[in-house]
Amino acid sequence: MAADTATTGTPAGARAPRQAPAMDLAELIADRQTRIVVCCGAGGVGKTTTSAALALAAAEAGRTVVVLTIDPARRLAQSLGLTELDNEPRKVDISGGAATGAPGELHAMMLDMKRTFDDVVTAHSTPERAQQILDNPFYQALSSSFAGTQEYMAMEKLGQLRASDQWDLIIVDTPPSRSALDFLDAPNRMGRFLDGTMIRLLMAPSRTGFKFASAGFLFFSRIISKILGGQLLRDISAFVAALDTMFGGFRERATATFELLRRPGTWFVVVAAPEPDALREASYFVDRLSAEGMPLAGLVVNRTHPPATTALSATRAEGAAEEVAESGDDGAALAAAALRVHAERMQQATREQHLADRFTSAHPDVALRTVPATAGDVHDLEGLRMMAAALTGPDHDTPTGTPRTRVLPARRG
Numbered sequence: 228m229a230a231d232t233a234t235t236g237t238p239a240g241a242r243a244p245r246q247a248p249a250m251d252l253a254e255l256i257a258d259r260q261t262r263i264v265v266c267c268g269a270g271g272v273g274k275t276t277t278s279a280a281l282a283l284a285a286a287e288a289g290r291t292v293v294v295l296t297i298d299p300a301r302r303l304a305q306s307l308g309l310t311e312l313d314n315e316p317r318k319v320d321i322s323g324g325a326a327t328g329a330p331g332e333l334h335a336m337m338l339d340m341k342r343t344f345d346d347v348v349t350a351h352s353t354p355e356r357a358q359q360i361l362d363n364p365f366y367q368a369l370s371s372s373f374a375g376t377q378e379y380m381a382m383e384k385l386g387q388l389r390a391s392d393q394w395d396l397i398i399v400d401t402p403p404s405r406s407a408l409d410f411l412d413a414p415n416r417m418g419r420f421l422d423g424t425m426i427r428l429l430m431a432p433s434r435t436g437f438k439f440a441s442a443g444f445l446f447f448s449r450i451i452s453k454i455l456g457g458q459l460l461r462d463i464s465a466f467v468a469a470l471d472t473m474f475g476g477f478r479e480r481a482t483a484t485f486e487l488l489r490r491p492g493t494w495f496v497v498v499a500a501p502e503p504d505a506l507r508e509a510s511y512f513v514d515r516l517s518a519e520g521m522p523l524a525g526l527v528v529n530r531t532h533p534p535a536t537t538a539l540s541a542t543r544a545e546g547a548a549e550e551v552a553e554s555g556d557d558g559a560a561l562a563a564a565a566l567r568v569h570a571e572r573m574q575q576a577t578r579e580q581h582l583a584d585r586f587t588s589a590h591p592d593v594a595l596r597t598v599p600a601t602a603g604d605v606h607d608l609e610g611l612r613m614m615a616a617a618l619t620g621p622d623h624d625t626p627t628g629t630p631r632t633r634v635l636p637a638r639r640g
């Protein structure tokens with residue numbers, strides 16, 4: 228049967244959408260120059276799974292890899308041997324795989340945000356001072372729940388892993404934020420907060436013995452005390468004063484970790500679902516990376532729904548379903564149902580292709596790769612291997628013959 232061209236969501240006569248360049252993740256992770264890969268994206272799109280799958284593929288390609296996961300689903304964590312939060316990488320047994328050549332090593336860890344923060348404090352102060360900070364109620368609240376702390380600590384941990392030089396590739400998952408941009412914004416936001424004007428103002432009286440505090444400031448400070456409570460204010464002041472003497476400002480630290488991401492050898496992989504919101508997020512993020520001068524490997528459109536065949540369009544499948552159903556023959560109901568399922572899948576794939584094409588027309592140079600949804604979730608090494616094959620396999624070697632840059636085959640001509 229001839230391929231029906233009314234399947235790609237392109238109106239007849241319109242120019243076929245530009246095809247996204249293919250993303251070669253196999254080469255990227257095998258390249259010894261690649262030292263850090265950061266997987267970013269909107270909430271729930273598959274950042275953690277993509278990170279773990281890429282890490283496994285890199286280890287099977289011979290590299291010594293550590294994957295820093297954040298809040299992995301319980302079953303995935305278990306299959307990576309992460310049964311408790313211990314904030315240190317654990318070696319994963321990957322011996323069951325079909326790795327060719329010299330196998331590498333896979334280590335996995337879950338970020339323990341509070342432990343990472345505690346370690347920073349301990350490493351940068353005297354034992355008494357560290358204890359003072361660790362016991363401070365404001366510190367306790369900040370280290371476990373302040374928005375942005377998780378992103379900041381992910382960067383902090385990345386810095387530590389990179390400094391240890393024990394791994395030749397670090398794959399970083401990012402926190403389940405509402406927006407992918409939070410990852411780039413949070414360290415600065417937190418730096419500004421801890422280092423910022425309000426905190427300095429709050430601290431001014433204790434530092435200068437009220438000498439320079441204006442009447443206006445005292446009034447302001449009293450109001451804040453009233454709202455926040457005097458004790459909390461004292462806790463904050465004591466905490467920030469202690470931190471400040473410790474390592475000369477969070478902002479500088481945030482800048483340093485940020486710079487790490489700009490160094491050669493770091494790549495960002497943006498993950499999105501084939502849905503308008505996730506792809507819009509991905510667009511913002513891609514623009515931001517480019518504005519910040521950070522290298523983008525490309526976009527992974529995860530959990531697509533390519534149909535089993537594109538030889539039969541949705542319209543023709545619907546028509547055929549009706550005809551078959553009307554015939555009333557034996558098995559007609561079943562055949563009609565199968566045709567309708569196919570029609571639905573074609574419609575869904577067409578929608579997904581349309582969204583991917585829209586992204587590509589806005590970002591024609593961004594390489595793209597689609598990863599089909601598997602029947603169940605991805606929670607064991609076998610599932611990760613299947614996902615890794617979709618991420619790193621050759622562009623044209625798919626069961627449906629559809630290039631991995633697309634959900635549906637491109638229109639010919």
Ligand SMILES: Nc1ncnc2c1ncn2[C@@H]1O[C@H](COP(=O)(O)OP(=O)(O)OP(=O)(O)O)[C@@H](O)[C@H]1O
Pocket residue numbers: 268269270271272273274275276277297298299300401402403404529530598599600601602603604605606614
């Ligand atoms: N290609 C896929 N096919 C089927 N299921 C998938 C696929 N990719 C991811 N999943 C499943 O989707 C769920 C969400 O994935 P994951 O936890 O990796 O997303 P995330 O972006 O890290 O989410 P969060 O923002 O909450 O951290 C998981 O249950 C995972 O197993």
Ligand SMILES: [Mg+2]
Pocket residue numbers: 274275276297298299400401402403
């Ligand atoms: Mg996650």
